[in-house]
Amino acid sequence: MGRWEPGARERLVVAAVDLFTEQGYDATTVAQIAERAGVTKSTFFRHFPDKRELLVAGQEALCLLLTEGIAEAPDDAGPLAAVGAGLERASTAMGPLSRELAPRLKAAVAASAELQERDALKSVSLAAAMTAALVARGVPDPTAALASEMGVLAFKRGYAEWSEGDAEDDLARYALAALDELRVASASLG
Incomplete structure (x- = not known):
């Protein structure tokens, strides 16, 4: 999935929640969230300053x-x-x-x-x-x-x-x- 495809923000939220559930918040990295969502780390940071902010999307x-x-x-x-x-x-x-x-x-x-x-x-x-x-x-x-x-x-x-x-x-x-x-x-x- 390319980073230019729509829905990146929603995909990032879903990926983060899935990873937080699977392996815990502390063990989850931004890189893992971005990879699961099919976007780059820089795309992640365009939407959220850090992984904690995903909670308040x-x-x-x-x-x-x-x-x-x-x-x-x-x-x-x-x-x-x-x-x-x-x-x-x-x-x-x-x-x-x-x-x-x-x-x-x-x-x-x-x-x-x-x-x-x-x-x-x-x-x-x-x-x-x-x-x-x-x-x-x-x-x-x-x-x-x-x-x-x-x-x-x-x-x-x-x-x-x-x-x-x-x-x-x-x-x-x-x-x-x-x-x-x-x-x-x-x-x-x-």
Whole structure:
């Protein structure tokens, strides 16, 4: 497969997740990932600064979709309803490839402290993007931060259930159900 063929980024992600699963994150090299994906090392580095960044492929797009959904929520939507609109919008970015890779990616993250750290930073980034979008809507900062953290937790819980569910299901359904569960749970905190 030539390096000029389309889909190099996706092939690199799939190759990396496969190799991380087969031999572990630490034992996997950039050269191995590039070879498995059918591209050169320089092509790898055009797409990712290092192998750790493969974990967050698409994070910028996900942040953008979340914030667009929040910004476009109806004016009378409360903070959690706006977060729900962001989750619905972000769910559109999660297709069959995301679902297919989810269990292997979860296992790779669980086996690597470095990937766990990067995954935590991803969560912080998603929450910060949602908080900024809510504050731009006029939501007070503490409320915006809390709603955003609930949104991140709902997305993670929904994603985990979706990746194990029926192939025809929509991620939005799982994420919104998780958000509703969290809303109920937070009301019981007293």
